[in-house]
Amino acid sequence: MYWKNAFVHTLREVPSEAETISHKLMLRAGMIQKLSAGIYNYLPLGLRVIRKIEAIIRDEMEKCNATELLMPMVIPAELWQESGRWDYYGPELLRLTDRKNNPFLLGPTHEEVIVDVVRKSVRSYRDLPLCLFQIQTKFRDEVRPRYGLMRGREFIMKDAYSFHADQESLEEMYWAMYKAYAAIFGRCGLEFRAVEADSGTIGGSVTHEFHVLADSGEDTIAFCDSCDYAANVEKAAARQPLPAALPADASMPQEVATPGRTSIEDVASFLAVNPRDTVKMLIYEVDSEYYVAVCVRGDLVVNEVKLRTVLDAKAVTIPSDEIVRDKLKLAVGSMGPRNFPAGTVREVIADLSVRAMGKSVCGANRDGYHLTNVYPVRDLTFKRFEDVAVVVEGDPCPRCDGGRLKMRKGIEVGQVFKLGEKYSKPMSLTFLNDQDSPSLMTMGCYGIGVGRTAAAAVEQHHDDDGIIWPAAIAPYSVALLCLDTGSEEVYRLSKSIHDALEKNGIDVLLDDRTERPGVKFKDADLIGCPFRITVGLRGVKEGVVEFKRRHEKSLEKISKDSCAETILKIIGRQS
């Protein structure tokens, strides 16, 4: 490919909208271009990266006996009404009507459609198991799209759906997909981690997310430093300590004045105790219907995802101080679980950490007062203990002895789900089993954010000069710089190298512009092809061209006459 034909337009300055590295670099490298908030044009260079990722995905999907199809992006509302998601899904779902005023939606995911596809065709257990996938543009009207391809409204996703006669078959496919995902991200040259996760609104029970490790990630993952336990922090559990024993000399709770101290930090320092020895109590509003009180050890944070799961709720939010004070008649800043006036809340839930506490401080349920000498095992009367706290670095691993949890930031690029009968039931996806009786299919679904994978690769592989693409997903393997387009000899040599590489199946981008060398070097670094070949007057006079790897400083000089073969050998060895 010749640069002049490749539609590569790099930017020297960063458009002001970009914040994250991948967003900035992909814009500057001329890979993407914004059309609207969270909606991007994929320019030729960016599209090549997308296509390479897609090719790897297709290859691995086919190894799992998954077959590709393509479903429409515009979906009749009817199907979603059938599954119940038409009402359940919030404003993230873009709804539209056609000229006859019939309701449609832009697909944010395709469970309903695939179920419809399969139920129209599959009747017998003999057709199962079955796995179908597509690579399609999705639309989710995100509240706040940001970070370029990382969190767009329109985005390309690979989604696969599997159908099974029984749980064992689903299990088998689930782990086959799990392995395929590991292979895909490995082949893309990414450092990633598969983690246990919360299954969220899509439903189902067991799920793993695949995260590319990068400091800029939006998710936090916790993993054990000695075994292979890893989980999204939303889900991560720690080994819970045993309930504390009550010391024989334990004295009775005592009310102390703590004027104006309403935060854990203030109360702890005022009473000269560690925040670990205080009990924090928070009020949550659940599904806009009722309230609960939640206690955690003072230094911990309530995990709202866990809380939601524990309450089987859709949403939990912290109400304003005014509501807590005026409507619930509670002492904001001085709430505590001992003698808690629970009349206005449905129940009190305590984190397991509280049970393990010894002598503690908690609110006295009276403005400006706290209690000291509280022993939760003795003084707290409520019964419900749950794991509702966010784990912290150093917590003991829930799986193994002696392991400690560590934290990293991750970018979620893929997820595998066991859906079970969540869609097959409301949509009557049945088959005849070998007993000749109708039975519900059980399903799995498996997604990969293709654009997000590209962005994650940039987050993980770049330097001050630009992108450093992993070889397998680079837009071109080789940036071939012809420094002196005015010289017949240099130009001819450049072209012959270009042709020889292309003939051997190597992607090569020949910079044939009449630009100064500095510009070409800068652009080559920015675009980030793994290999660079420089053909210039200076080298040609000595009979050499230069070969450089994007991630290394050093250059190799290669005889110009045998350079195509030499380079083929080097690249063949590496990729």
Place this chain on the structure above:
RNA sequence: CGGGGUGUAGCGCAGGCCGGUAGCGCACUUGGUUUGGGACCAAGGUGUCGUAGGUUCGAAUCCUAUCACCCCGACCA
């Protein structure tokens, strides 16, 4: 959706308080000099100042409304 901010040339920005010929850098075009890490000189083109209304002799500037975009938060297979 709550809080904050920005819309002026393709990109990055100044101008705005204090109304009076719309500017700078990069990019682009032409000519020349340069030529191995984003060159230099000269000349040139480029705008409904986000949109609509209002105040005024006169609005990028003041007022009102509105739209878009960005950041923080909430939200998110």
